[in-house]
Amino acid sequence: MRVSADERHVPVMLERVLELFAPALDVDAPVLVDANLGLGGHAGALLAAHPRLRLIGVDRDPAAIEHSTSRLAPYAARADLVQAVSDEIPDVLRRLGVDRVHGVLFDLGVSSPQLDEAGRGFAYSYDAPLDMRMDPGQELTAEIVVNTYPPGELARVLRVYGEERFAARIAAFVAREREREPITSTKRLADLVREAIPAATRRSGGNPAKRTFQALRIEVNGELTALESALPACLDALAVGGRVLVLAYHSLEDRMAKQVLTARTKDTSPPGLPVPLPGHLPEFRLLTRGAETPGEEELARNPRAASARLRAAERIGDRAGEPGGTK
Numbered sequence: 183m184r185v186s187a188d189e190r191h192v193p194v195m196l197e198r199v200l201e202l203f204a205p206a207l208d209v210d211a212p213v214l215v216d217a218n219l220g221l222g223g224h225a226g227a228l229l230a231a232h233p234r235l236r237l238i239g240v241d242r243d244p245a246a247i248e249h250s251t252s253r254l255a256p257y258a259a260r261a262d263l264v265q266a267v268s269d270e271i272p273d274v275l276r277r278l279g280v281d282r283v284h285g286v287l288f289d290l291g292v293s294s295p296q297l298d299e300a301g302r303g304f305a306y307s308y309d310a311p312l313d314m315r316m317d318p319g320q321e322l323t324a325e326i327v328v329n330t331y332p333p334g335e336l337a338r339v340l341r342v343y344g345e346e347r348f349a350a351r352i353a354a355f356v357a358r359e360r361e362r363e364p365i366t367s368t369k370r371l372a373d374l375v376r377e378a379i380p381a382a383t384r385r386s387g388g389n390p391a392k393r394t395f396q397a398l399r400i401e402v403n404g405e406l407t408a409l410e411s412a413l414p415a416c417l418d419a420l421a422v423g424g425r426v427l428v429l430a431y432h433s434l435e436d437r438m439a440k441q442v443l444t445a446r447t448k449d450t451s452p453p454g455l456p457v458p459l460p461g462h463l464p465e466f467r468l469l470t471r472g473a474e475t476p477g478e479e480e481l482a483r484n485p486r487a488a489s490a491r492l493r494a495a496e497r498i499g500d501r502a503g504e505p506g507g508t509k
Contacts, residue, residue: 192484193223194429195476195492199287200231202469202494206284206425207232214285215275215419216240217268217412222250224287229257238278239263240271242317242403267317267404268412275419282421288413288439291431292316292399306391309369314395314402324398328371329364333357343406343434344397352378352394368395396432406434413442417466420497425469427494436473436491443468443495469494 193199207214207228212235216225219239229237239254239261241247247265254261264274268288275283314324331339333353340349355378356365365371372391379390400406417426428443430436446466473491480487 192487193227194289194484194487194490195474195480196224196227198474198492199224199427199429200227202427203228203285203287203425204231206423206496207235209284209423210234211236212284213238213280213282214287215271215283215416216287216289217271217416218287218289219250219263220246220289222246222253224289225250225261226254226257228285228287229254229260235260237261238274238280238283240266240268240274242267244318265317267408269408269415271412272415272419281419282424283416283419284421284424286416286420286424286426288409288416288426288428288430290405290409290429290435306368306372306389306395309367312366312368312371314399316403322402324371324402325364325366327398327401328356329360339401340394340397342397343400344393344395345433346393346397348379348383354378371395400434406438409435409438413439417442417446417495417497422497422499425494425496427492430473430491430493431489436493439493440473443493446495463499465497465499466495467498469496 203214206212212232214228214235214237216222216228216237216239219225219241222239225237225239229235237254237257237260239247239250241250241263242265244265247263251258251263254263262278266274275281312323312325312328315322327336327339333350333356336356337349337353340346340352346352352375355374356371359365359374365374371394372389375391375394376384384390413426413428420426426443428435428439430439443466447464447468449464470493473493475492476484476487476490
């Protein structure tokens with residue numbers, strides 16, 4: 183029997199996501215933004231759980247929008263699906279006439295279909311064109327990065343976005359190889375990375391190309407740049423009582439989410455005052471202690487969830503005034 187993509191797709195930490203959003207969506211006309219719609223697994227579950235919910239689903243990948251349009255067809259009257267990058271969400275909300283939202287979900291990183299579709303070039307386990315674009319309409323590809331970035335800039339990308347300690351060595355190998363012939367396939371790049379990394383290191387830690395492919399994907403799609411802009415903007419769009427959830431899958435995303443959320447939970451009054459100043463009170467409170475991770479039962483069902491880290495916060499007030507209690 184053939185298994186559909188929806189049946190294969192397992193939304194990460196779904197029960198916990200539903201639990202954390204439930205209080206925020208228990209209002210008359212709740213609105214939730216799914217900033218990384220993907221296959222629409224979380225979106226469908228949220229729409230089913232909250233019959234009054236209006237969902238705004240955003241994804242840069244037209245294939246994701248097409249698939250989710252079909253999957254969420256039973257909720258079409260309550261779902262606006264938009265092809266856009268997450269940092270364009272403020273513009274999306276303005277176009278839809280939405281001032282405030284009650285929930286925002288960031289489910290970051292590359293989706294399972296993008297990894298599983300060999301021709302898109304995200305995975306080192308397939309031999310495919312070196313592409314890695316989430317939006318096939320954009321110009322920058324991994325092939326362009328690998329073949330045109332100066333060695334120093336390529337090393338920076340691998341070091342910063344892949345946390346690759348052999349970044350300079352890999353960049354030097356790539357630079358030498360591309361002088362002979364352009365590097366155009368995932369297999370050739372993966373083999374080159376394996377060759378560049380010392381043998382003793384290759385024997386542990388999984389596929390040695392993993393960090394390089396992560397770094398190239400982040401660079402090609404501007405993922406951290408988009409998150410750096412989108413997360414604060416979405417926090418600003420939340421109503422008091424609204425909640426934001428961030429599912430991150432590598433340390434760079436999780437670190438950025440932690441820093442942004444923690445900054446919004448602080449009293450910014452000058453030190454030494456007996457009471458906090460109006461306008462300097464915390465805007466948010468954290469709902470998770472550190473980053474939560476999937477349980478053993480979920481990992482047995484969905485091994486790809488192993489790297490997931492979930493952080494959540496609730497809006498409790500506004501810098502412009504006193505904490506509020508209404509939604």
